[in-house]
Amino acid sequence: xxxKKYQGQTVLITVLILTIALTVAxxxxxxxxxxxxxxxxxxxxxxxxxxxxxxxEDVLKRASGTSAxxxxxxxxxxxxxxxxxxxxxxxxxxxPNSTQKGDVATLWLVPHNADNSLDExxxxxxxxxxxxxxxxxxxxxxxxxxxxxxxxxxILYKNAAGAYDIQRLAYDPDTVRTGNNFxxxxxxxxxxxxxxxxxxxxxxxxxxxxxxxxxxxxxxxETTFTISPLSDRTLPxxxxxxxxxxxxxxxxxxxxxxxxxxxxxxxxxDYVLYANTTIANEAY
Numbered sequence: 001x002x003x004k005k006y007q008g009q010t011v012l013i014t015v016l017i018l019t020i021a022l023t024v025a026x027x028x029x030x031x032x033x034x035x036x037x038x039x040x041x042x043x044x045x046x047x048x049x050x051x052x053x054x055x056x057e058d059v060l061k062r063a064s065g066t067s068a069x070x071x072x073x074x075x076x077x078x079x080x081x082x083x084x085x086x087x088x089x090x091x092x093x094x095x096p097n098s099t100q101k102g103d104v105a106t107l108w109l110v111p112h113n114a115d116n117s118l119d120e121x122x123x124x125x126x127x128x129x130x131x132x133x134x135x136x137x138x139x140x141x142x143x144x145x146x147x148x149x150x151x152x153x154x155i156l157y158k159n160a161a162g163a164y165d166i167q168r169l170a171y172d173p174d175t176v177r178t179g180n181n182f183x184x185x186x187x188x189x190x191x192x193x194x195x196x197x198x199x200x201x202x203x204x205x206x207x208x209x210x211x212x213x214x215x216x217x218x219x220x221x222e223t224t225f226t227i228s229p230l231s232d233r234t235l236p237x238x239x240x241x242x243x244x245x246x247x248x249x250x251x252x253x254x255x256x257x258x259x260x261x262x263x264x265x266x267x268x269x270d271y272v273l274y275a276n277t278t279i280a281n282e283a284y
Contacts, residue, residue: 047077048254051246055079056258059242081244086259088237092193094226096259101222106264107214111236116262120158126233127211133204136228138192142221148174149223150182154215154270157205173198192228215270238262
């Protein structure tokens with residue numbers, strides 16, 4: 001029997017087994033190291049995200065009406081936040097999201113107080129200048145479906161007697177739909193800094209009446225509203241945007257941005273009779 005031959009085979013098999021074992025061991029070590037690193041990154045990411053959330057909560061509690069930046073500790077992470085108003089200028093304002101048909105978008109024409117209540121008696125409102133007060137409303141045709149959107153406008157205002165009132169308007173660019181009694185809007189054109197939009201120029205109640213808000217409701221299709229104020233008028237802020245960045249000691253950062261429009265009246269008030277005083281029953 002050739003024992004040397006079998007000894008060589010035994011050595012070869014042993015080397016192969018050791019090689020496989022070493023490969024498996026290195027693979028396990030590498031995977032363990034990767035898992036530890038990934039777990040550490042997830043923990044750092046979660047810590048940074050939690051810090052960013054804490055920044056959002058801090059700003060919402062303060063309800064500041066001016067821009068601000070803060071730094072604060074949050075365990076082993078910090079957050080930095082900024083608070084800015086949405087709109088509040090003479091520039092064209094486009095709603096950040098499209099309004100679905102039947103839903104309502106609100107445009108405020110008077111400013112808000114620090115507690116988010118209406119500042120109805122303040123000086124910074126849209127129609128404060130003397131003379132006619134108008135505003136351009138533009139809306140777009142979505143790609144699908146192809147139905148042309150119409151729009152109903154409710155102008156909420158305080159009349160000369162100090163009572164709340166509403167004026168209703170409705171525009172439809174579709175020349176085929178003739179049974180809804182909407183005012184015909186012109187063909188799509190260039191307005192509000194955009195092309196291919198439908199336009200309606202709204203005449204708002206003049207002093208001593210005070211317009212408070214526009215309630216915009218699309219019909220037949222969703223749409224995106226754009227508002228173009230007069231060149232000498234300024235839209236009051238429509239809400240606020242909070243940006244918060246959380247940073248860990250190792251440099252991992254996460255950012256959260258929250259946009260919030262001011263609270264609007266419940267949509268039920270667009271359909272029912274309501275008053276802030278007792279309603280008397282009348283016999284007919």
